[in-house]
Amino acid sequence: MTLYESLANEYIETIKAQRLPLGSRLPALRVLAKQHNVSLTTATRAYDFLMQHGWIYARPQAGYFVANTLEQDGLPQLTALQSESRDPKQYSPSLGYNASSEFFSPLGTSMIAPELQPTKALQRCIKRVTSRHHKSLFCYPDPQGEASLRQAIAEHFRTDHFAFSAKNLVITNGCIDAVRIAIETLTQVGDTIAISSPCFSGLLDLLVVLSRKIIEIPCSEDGVDLVFYERCLQESRIHASLFSTSHMNPSGCSLPIEQKQQLASLANQYQVPMIEDDVYIELSHQGKPPLPAKYWDKEGYIVWCGSFSKTLAAGLRLGWCLPGRYLADYIKQHAVTCFGVNGLMQLSLAEFIHSGEYRCHVNRIRQQLNLQIYAYRAFLMANLPADTRISLPEGGMVLWLQIPGIDAFKLETEANKQEVDIRSGISFSTHDAYLDCIRINCGWPLTYSDDKTSAYQQLIRLCWLIKTTG
Known part of the structure; x- marks a missing residue:
């Protein structure tokens, strides 16, 4: 030691x-x-x-x-899963894995409060770019993306010690679109994809729409079950994998460096592509973002995806992909399915990054989310049953709760009646492994307010519902 x-x-x-x-x-x-x-x-x-x-x-x-008085064994316990290939369509809840509510609640969707965003600085930047590049409104964009934005993103991550060439990057309509193109490029209808469990509900919905089958690989605070995963590779049971590796949604877990290295090694060894959904990588609560598994990818079998949706503004719908050896096929698939991405917004984001505004914003929001996660955890620990387990994320903006004895789907239903939006465990798996788990968003500051739609009042109502719902 x-x-x-x-x-x-x-x-x-x-x-x-x-x-x-x-x-x-x-x-x-x-x-x-x-x-x-x-x-x-x-x-x-x-x-x-x-x-x-x-x-x-x-x-x-x-x-x-x-910040923490819980021991490590107080975190949510994840169940071992069966190793069968499953069609997520057959297990989807009636409203889909990512069911949208009829109202807005700060606890539901994983996003940062608008008041924490650099709205005025971004507006000024868009106005400047519009006056200089208004002709871009009348031209179809480059399918690979504006060179200035690709260069800005490459320089941004190079500062964080993850270097790649802008020539190898593709701009997409957000991270989920980057993942979609990757799935369509790398697999066929009916193919089986390995995913971590629990898995972001939006990805499950995407796999349903694309008619892919899945094998769920258990993942906990200790990481992905790599023994199980390699056995699937050895038996040629999967055609690709889809993993988040940093600050995962919903569990908040981040894979250790050693596991990221192993995932890259396995992808290269078995020549089975891995899609890395890294939409939360920049939201480390400890300062500098972790390195992705893509960093250790020597042969190009990892397809790295990310976006500005969680750090800056979801409505911009701007993401990226580093497709590795699949670059040409990826660009071709991208070109025929969406004809490129809004050029004016690309140019605006390029300028926003080059101006230094984006870097300053990301540095501020990391600190703010660290404080908010602490505040939410402290509030929940003080107001929920003693045996409640709460995740301890190193980044991102969601908390994953396990409340023994609770019917999380029933709780979600009752909460929706009270206009409190949460996500129950059935949204994140095809298995009955997380029936007593819920996910909440912590992207809104937890400050006192009488407004029933505020995060503070919503959390009070949620704690009351947990105590009264069996």
Whole structure:
């Protein structure tokens, strides 16, 4: 054990013993270093370790605070699944995996509150670009995407130590569209695709529409069951895989670096393509985003997809794909199914990135989401049954709750009657593995409000419903 790990574990034991209660302020870095006679570097690494494992959180210009009093075994427990290939159509809930409600609730859809977005800066940028490039409105866009946006995205991720060529990138209508094109490029109707379980409900709906079968690979805070997954590859039971690897929706889990490396190795070894849905990669609560599995892909078998929908504005419908060895086929499929992406918006986003506004916004929103996740978890822990398990995400904006004894679908139905939008466990699997689980969005600040549509009032109503719904 290193010196910083030893120091971090001292604090973990202190927090477990409740000598440091929830919300307690910790010593400043220089004070910590002096108290324990260690270097400032060691003190910084100790706090980074505690943040990465969810025990503390940083509040800008205020310091470090105790964030978690749950032990690791308090997280939602995921069930082992059968290894059969399934048609998701046969198991889809009556309204689909991603059923839309008739009303809006901040707890339902995974998104950031509009008031946290850089609306005015983005509007100014769009206005400037419109005045200079109005002719782009009358031209069909390049099927691969505007070169300026591809270059801006490549430079943006190069700053975060993930380097790739803009020539190999394709612009799409959001991440779900990037995934759709990848599925259509790599597989045929009736083919089987391996997915992580639980899986984002929108992806399940997409697989239903595209008539693909699935095998669900169990995934927990420890990562994907790679033994099970490799057995499927060895037996040639799957034609492709579709995994999120960072800050997954709904579980909030992120795969360890070692697993990302292994997924890249398996894709290359068995020459079975893997689609990596990385829409949340930039929303790390610890600062810099993690590296995707694509980083370790040497032969081009990983198709990496992402978008601005979770970080900036879902309505822009701008995403991207790094298709690797499938670039030519991917562009061809993209060209014949949607004829490109709005050129004016592409040029506007390119300028927004180059101006530095996007980088500043992402840095701010990471810190804000860290605070919000902490606030939601603290509220839920104080107001839900003691045996409730709550996920501990290192990024993203959703929490995954397991409430033993609850009928989550019944709870969702009752909540909808009260105009509270949540997602029950049946939305994220074809198996009956998550019947006592729900997912909530934490993208809205949890501040006091009398407005019944506010996140605060919605969360109060949800906790009451959980206590009164069997």
